[in-house]
Amino acid sequence: MTVLDTRALNRATLARQLLLDRADVPVLDAVAHLGGLQAQEPQEPFVGLWSRLRAFDPAVLSDLLTGRRVVRTHLMRRTVHLLTADDALAWRARHDTMLRQRVLGTYRRELAGTDLDELASAGRAVMADDEPRSMTELARALAERWPAPGTRALGEMLVAALVPMAQLPPRGLWRTKAGVRNVLLSSWLGREIAPPSPDGSDPVGQALVRRYLAAFGPAASADLRAWCGLAGLPAAVAAIREELVTFRDERGRELLDLPDAPRPDPDTPAPVRFLPAFDNAILGYHDRTRIIDDAHRGLSVTGARIVLVDGRVAATWSVTAGTVLVTPLRRFSAADRTAVAEQGRELASFLSDNDSDRVQIAGSPH
16 A cells, blocks of 8 residues: 655645645635635634635625625634535535544533423524624523533533524624624525435535545544544445545554545745634644644644645744744744745735734744
8 A cells, every 4th residue: 555655645645735836716615625724813814825825805705794605613623614605515424423422522410411402492582583693692581490510511502502593793804803793504504404414324424524535635534533523423434435445654553535636746846825713724634744743733733824844833923013933943944934925915914904014024943
């Protein structure tokens, strides 16, 4: 079986993630191809798409949100994702059990003895009037009936797990600050959530495997699980295994892939790319060594914004007073500094609507 080394996996990831070469595809198609974008920080998906799409216009993504073709909702790993409306409706029921388990993992003691099906029914009844509510407002509406858990545990379970919700604009619009207001996902999108398959087959699970590999492969089953948070996908993998090709990584893990998906030459040059906080190009794997050194792995879960140099995490970045500030994690060559500065100036221009192209790169660590 062919062994793919770390660099080969890196270039495959960059190609699938639209980070090897910016893509000329509509914003909606990019969101679909990526299987959604991590979006608990509302402005971060705009940088994620700017790094991936040629001539990205942030107003287009805002219009997709207000036009209800893209939606913010809890899904993979119980985190807020920006998804196409079609994917949110098709995938939500498949995530129900995982979402409940994840919230219980945090609030098991508070929610002990609570009938979750009864709570879900009561939550849907409150939300049936289509009035947007914050998590706290919904929890308070039910706190008299369920006083023991407290509003935080009650609200998290309702909004993140039991009652499929959409976070309404202006939350998530370009350069807009707004609190979270929730409505029923099906009501906002005007369509019902697809029910689980009645015959015990798992077409949604199989679709998730294919879509994950298209955007993240070649990858191991553990990587797939790390991306979506779903434990029960071995049967889906088994059902489509004949469609797939297999490789091994340098650790001996079996990697699955779609036969015709891009696997570029490992020596393909990789341009500098600025990634937002919590980007799935890093979080979408159990073994993240294809893109980030183990020494820096913690950055991917603390909300650090990342700079890729030669395809790997090499710096963090932030913005202060219109200036993009870059902090290298390793020594930069002169060519690295030039390329990072050039891309940083473009990012500063994007973020400031061409008002600033200032970039500042700190000294390399010794």
